[in-house]
Amino acid sequence: MGSGKSTVGRHLAGLLRCPFIDSDAEIVARTGADIPWIFDVEGEAGFRRREIAVLQDLAQHPQAVIATGGGAVVSEENRTLMARTGVVVYLDVSVDQQMKRTGSGEGRPLLQCGDRKETLARLMAERSPLYSALADVTVSGGSGNARKVAKQIQAQLVERDLLL
Secondary structure (H helix, E strand, O other): OOOHHHHHHHHHHHOOOOOOEEEHHHHHHHHHHOOOHHHHHHHHEEEEHHHHHHHHHOOOOOOOEEOOOOHHHHHHHHHHHHHHHOOOEEEEEOHHHHHHHOOOOOOHHHHHOOOOOHHHHHHHHHHHHHHHHHOOOOOOOOOOHHHHHHHHHHHHHHOOOOOO
């Protein structure tokens, strides 16, 4: 959350000359409801079920840069799918950077209860090991310059012969 997945993803897709797809935006488009509403009505479990279904569909897409929601990695089914069908990039940022980028937390259901910094730290502790284990490429997303980060990712993809 707040790592720059969507912004960096758009720049990376431009560099790679392929489509960019944001899985959260796809969920909103398919349901006609925003993510906070889905969380309110269906809870996190309902949202995660929708996320799994959308990622299964998106994985069938020919070459594209797909930005997943920050919590997609929590599902073992999603991790297996991502490892099997794509190249996984982990944009690593600090909790302090997430605090700055997520602002008041408005529109981010997981940040609506309790202390935001504490919540972000807990989520980071849960998710970072999963992303680290899954990632083909890890890049610091903390520079604030999305174009620069996208170029670093592209360079690593080329260096590691991970481009399709």
